[in-house]
Amino acid sequence: MIARVMGRREALFIIRLIPFLTLFVYVDQAAGSASGLAPREQAMTLPKQVGQWKLVEGPRRIEPKAIFDYMDGGGELYLGYRFRYLDVFNYAGAGDEQILVEVYRMEGSDDAFGLLSLDRDGEAIGFGRGESGQGIYGAGLLRLWSGDIYARVLAERETPQSRQAVMALGESVCRGRRQTAQPAFLKALPAALSGFRLEPNRVSYFRSYLVLNSLYFLSNENILKLGLKTEAAIASYVSGSGGQQKRARLLEIRYESDSSALSAYRSFLAAYFPETKSPKAGSGQVAKATPPAGKGGTRKVEDGWAGHRLVGRSLVLAFEFPSEPTARLCLDTATEQLQNWEKSHE
Amino acid sequence: MSKTTVFTRRDFLRSTAAAATVAATGVPDLSAAATSSSVLVLRDQKAMIDDYKVDAGVLNKMLAETVMRVTGEKTAKSAWLSLFKPTDVVGLVATPHLNPTHPEVVAAVREQLRDAGIPENNMRDAQGGPEKVEQCTALISLPGLKAHWLTGIGTVLKNYIMYSGNPEAYHNQNNVKLGEIWNLPRVKGKTKLILVDALRPLCDKGPQPDPRYMWPYKGLVAGQDPVAVERVCLKIITEKRHAIRGETWLLSPPPLCVEAADKQYHVGVSDLQKIKINTAGWAQDLLL
Numbered sequence: 001m002i003a004r005v006m007g008r009r010e011a012l013f014i015i016r017l018i019p020f021l022t023l024f025v026y027v028d029q030a031a032g033s034a035s036g037l038a039p040r041e042q043a044m045t046l047p048k049q050v051g052q053w054k055l056v057e058g059p060r061r062i063e064p065k066a067i068f069d070y071m072d073g074g075g076e077l078y079l080g081y082r083f084r085y086l087d088v089f090n091y092a093g094a095g096d097e098q099i100l101v102e103v104y105r106m107e108g109s110d111d112a113f114g115l116l117s118l119d120r121d122g123e124a125i126g127f128g129r130g131e132s133g134q135g136i137y138g139a140g141l142l143r144l145w146s147g148d149i150y151a152r153v154l155a156e157r158e159t160p161q162s163r164q165a166v167m168a169l170g171e172s173v174c175r176g177r178r179q180t181a182q183p184a185f186l187k188a189l190p191a192a193l194s195g196f197r198l199e200p201n202r203v204s205y206f207r208s209y210l211v212l213n214s215l216y217f218l219s220n221e222n223i224l225k226l227g228l229k230t231e232a233a234i235a236s237y238v239s240g241s242g243g244q245q246k247r248a249r250l251l252e253i254r255y256e257s258d259s260s261a262l263s264a265y266r267s268f269l270a271a272y273f274p275e276t277k278s279p280k281a282g283s284g285q286v287a288k289a290t291p292p293a294g295k296g297g298t299r300k301v302e303d304g305w306a307g308h309r310l311v312g313r314s315l316v317l318a319f320e321f322p323s324e325p326t327a328r329l330c331l332d333t334a335t336e337q338l339q340n341w342e343k344s345h346e
Numbered sequence: 347m348s349k350t351t352v353f354t355r356r357d358f359l360r361s362t363a364a365a366a367t368v369a370a371t372g373v374p375d376l377s378a379a380a381t382s383s384s385v386l387v388l389r390d391q392k393a394m395i396d397d398y399k400v401d402a403g404v405l406n407k408m409l410a411e412t413v414m415r416v417t418g419e420k421t422a423k424s425a426w427l428s429l430f431k432p433t434d435v436v437g438l439v440a441t442p443h444l445n446p447t448h449p450e451v452v453a454a455v456r457e458q459l460r461d462a463g464i465p466e467n468n469m470r471d472a473q474g475g476p477e478k479v480e481q482c483t484a485l486i487s488l489p490g491l492k493a494h495w496l497t498g499i500g501t502v503l504k505n506y507i508m509y510s511g512n513p514e515a516y517h518n519q520n521n522v523k524l525g526e527i528w529n530l531p532r533v534k535g536k537t538k539l540i541l542v543d544a545l546r547p548l549c550d551k552g553p554q555p556d557p558r559y560m561w562p563y564k565g566l567v568a569g570q571d572p573v574a575v576e577r578v579c580l581k582i583i584t585e586k587r588h589a590i591r592g593e594t595w596l597l598s599p600p601p602l603c604v605e606a607a608d609k610q611y612h613v614g615v616s617d618l619q620k621i622k623i624n625t626a627g628w629a630q631d632l633l634l
Contacts, residue, residue: 071444073504073553076496076518119551122558139557157398158557210518213599214495219354220519220602271352302359 043087044103044149046172050091051165053099058089080208081114082107082228091165097156101169104150109180110231112150114205116143118215121201125170133174142166146174188252188314188341189235194321194329196237196248203235216249216319223271224315225264229256248304248326250334251317258313265310268317272306273299298327307331311338351519358600382622383574383615387582388412389565389628393545397562400450400545408627409454409541412568415626416539426462429538430484436464437472437482437536439505440489444553447490447543451566455486455541476511476532485536487572491547491579493559497521498601499583500552502540502576503613509533525607528572540575542567547579549586561586564628573607573614574621578634580604581618585633 043059063085067075070086078086089101106112122138133146140158144151153169155162183205191198204215207230209222215234218224226232232253239246255261269276276299296309296316305327307318316334321327388411392404410422419425430436438455440447460466472478472485479485487505494500496518503524507513510527527533544565551559563582569575580601587595608616615621623634 071554073494073496073500074444077554139560141555141557152554154555154557210496215598217355217358217599219352220522220599221352223352223354272354272356302356302363 041085041105044173046089046101046169050099050168050172051093051161053091053093053162053165056090056092058101059087059103060089062086062088076208076210077214078104078115080206080211081111082207083111091169093162093165097162099156099162099165099169100152100154101173102152102154103173104152106148106150109145109147110183110185110205111207112145112148113182114207114211115150116145117204118206118211119143125167127171127174128177128179131179132177133170133179135170137163137166140166142170144170144173145179146177147180149173149177183231183233184341184345185231185252185254186233187345188254188334188338189233189250190333190337193237193248193250193318193333194326196239196246196326196330199236199238203233205231205233207231212251216251218251219271221271223268224253225255225260225267226253230254246322248321248330249319250330251315251319252334252338253315253317255313255315261310261313261315265308265315268308268315296331298324298331300324309335311335312342314338314342353522353602358602361605382620383569383571384622384624385567385569385571385574385578386412386415386624386626387544387565387567387578387632387634388415388626389563389632391564391628391630393564394562398546400448402450402454405450405545406454406457408566409451409458411626412541412566413458413539415624416568416570422458423462426459426464430459430462430464432463432465432468434464434484435468435470435482437470437479437485439472439485439487441505441543442473445490445492445548445555445560447488448545451541451543451545452488455488473505474508476509479506479509479536480532482536484538485533487537487540489542491542491544491563491567491583492552493548493550493583493597494552496599497524497603498597498599499576499580499604501542501579502572503528503603503607506533522602522606523611524603525573525611525613528607528613529611537572538570540569540572542575542579544579544582547583547586549583549590559590563631563633571614573604573616576604576607577616577618577621578623582633589631589633 048055062070064079064083067078084105084107087103091099120136122136125135125137127133133144135142135144140155140162142153151173153166155166186205206212207226207228209224209226212218230253234249234251237248237250255264298305298307304320304322305324307327307330309316309331316331318327318330321330388408390404390408393401393408395401413422413425417425417428419428436459438452440452456469459469470482472482487502489501489505491501497504506527507516510516516524544563544567546560547563549559567575567579584597605616607613625632
C-alpha cells in the first residue's frame with residue numbers, strides 16, 4: 001500500500017523531472033484577489049483548471065483564530081508550529097471527485113519543513129529538480145515543503161489522472177520559489193550513536209509537546225516546557241538487522257536561554273524521575289534532581305535505559321537504550337555533536 | 347503544571363505491563379467497573395463500489411442485520427422498536443467533518459427508523475452543543491472510525507465532545523476525561539446504539555484525511571457499550587497499523603481516554619478480555 005522510502009536523507013528527495021506538467025495546466029491562473037483575503041498579502045496563484053479538474057472554490061483564507069472552524073481537532077498541529085495563515089482551493093472533476101489544495105504559510109522554512117518531517121513514508125518528489133520544493137506522495141495525497149510553505153494536495157480518489165493533476169498542482173505551488181535548507185538544528189543530531197545508526201526517514205523537527213506526543217509519547221503535560229520559542233528534533237536510531245533490530249530515540253531541544261533550558265530540565269526530571277526527589281546515596285543509578293550542567297545522568301526505566309543531559313541552552317535526552325554504557329555513550333556522542341554544531345552555528 | 351495530573355510514558359508502560367500480567371495470570375482486575383459487554387463487527391465485501399463509493403443497497407442490508415444481531419430481534423423493524431419508541435425524539439449524532447460519517451450511513455439509519463414507525467419529525471441531527479442533546483430522549487452515536495493525533499483514537503468517546511458545552515476543557519492533556527461527558531445528566535442513559543462507520547477507516551494522522559492510512563474495511567461496528575465499541579475499534583486500528591509497517595506501530599499518544607472511561611468514569615468495559623466480539627460477514631483481514 002505504501003511505497004516506503006528508505007536510505008540516506010539525500011536519497012529521500014529523489015529528483016524527478018516533471019516537464020510535461022506545464023502542458024497539463026491551463027495557462028489561465030486563479031488570482032489571489034478573492035474577497036475575504038487579508039489585504040496585506042495576496043494568496044498564491046494557482047491554475048483555474050488542471051486536467052479535468054476545475055477550480056470551484058478559493059482561495060479561501062483561514063487565519064489562525066479561525067483554524068478550528070476549518071478543522072476542529074486538527075488545528076493544534078499547525079498552531080504547534082509558527083503558523084501564519086492557510087489558503088484553501090477546491091477543484092472539482094468529473095463525477096464531482098474533488099482535489100483539495102491547502103497552502104499553509106508559516107513564519108519560517110523550519111516550521112514548514114517540520115510539518116513535512118512528521119511522516120516521511122511515501123514516494124519522494126522533487127519540484128524544479130528539488131530546488132523549488134520537495135514532497136512526499138502516497139495514495140492520492142501530496143505533502144510538500146517549499147521555503148516557508150507547507151502544502152497538502154489531496155485527491156479524493158487516486159487514479160492515474162488525479163495523480164497527474166495532484167503533481168501539476170504541486171508544481172504550481174512550488175513554481176518560481178527557491179527551496180531553503182533543512183533546519184540547521186538537525187545537524188546537531190549524530191549520524192551514529194554507540195552502535196546505533198540514524199534512520200534518516202524518522203527524524204522530525206517540532207516545537208510543541210502535542211506534536212512530540214504524536215511522535216513519541218512522553219507525558220500528557222508539557223513537562224519539557226516546549227513552545228514556539230523552542231526548537232526540537234527527535235530521531236530514531238536502530239541497531240542490528242532483520243528480526244534482531246533494536247530501536248532507541250534521541251530527543252534534543254534548544255531553548256531560548258540557558259535559564260529556560262535549566263527550568264525545563266528540572267521540570268522534566270521531577271516529572272519523569274519522581275523517585276529521584278529523595279536520591280539514595282551511592283546507588284549508582286539515581287540522577288540528582290538538578291545535576292550540574294553538562295553532567296546529566298542515566299537511569300533504568302520501564303523500556304530500557306534513559307539518559308538526560310543539560311548542555312548550555314539545550315537538553316539531550318535518550319530513551320530505550322539497552323544498557324547503561326550505551327545510554328551514557330549516546331549522551332557523550334550527542335553532546336559532542338551538539339557542541340560542535342553550536343560552535344559552527346554561532 | 348499540576349503534579350497530580352502528570353501521566354508519563356513510564357506510567358503508561360507500567361499500566362500496560364500490569365494489564366498484561368493480569369491477562370497472563372487470569373487474576374481479576376477488581377478496579378474494573380463493568381463486567382462484560384458485547385460488540386458486533388459486521389462486514390460486506392460489496393459495501394463499497396471500487397473500494398470507494400458506498401453501495402447504499404448493500405449498506406442498508408448490513409444495517410438491518412447489524413441492528414437485529416445487536417438486539418437479538420428477528421426483524422429490523424422489531425429491532426429498531428426494541429431500542430426506540432415512536433414517541434422518542436431520536437438524535438442522530440454523526441461526525442460532521444474531517445473524515446465524516448458517510449452520509450449514506452446516516453440516510454440508511456433514518457430510512458430504517460422511519461420504516462419502523464419512528465416519525466421523521468421525531469428525528470434530529472443531534473451533533474452540536476448541549477441544546478442539541480437536551481431536546482432528544484434517545485440517541486444513536488454514528489461516528490466514523492479514525493485515529494486522532496491528539497487523543498490516539500477519535501471515534502466513539504470523542505463524538506460527544508460538543509455536548510460538554512466546553513469542548514476546550516477536553517482538549518490536549520484533558521482528553522483523558524472524555525468519558526465524563528457520557529455521565530452528564532443531559533447525556534447519561536440516552537444512547538441506545540453506537541454504530542461506528544468503519545467502511546473506510548483512518549488508522550493514522552487523523553482527523554485530517556490521509557489516504558495512505560485509509561482502507562476499505564467495509565464494516566460496521568456496533569453495540570450498546572460505548573467503551574467496549576471504542577475498544578474494539580482501537581483493536582482494528584492498531585492491528586492495521588502493525589500490518590502497514592510490518593512491525594509494532596502503536597498509537598501515539600496512547601488513547602488514555604478509553605481505559606479512563608471504564609476505570610474512572612464507569613461508562614463501559616475497556617478490557618478486551620471482557621468484551622465478547624461477535625463477527626459476521628466478510629472475514630478477510632478482519633484485524634481482530
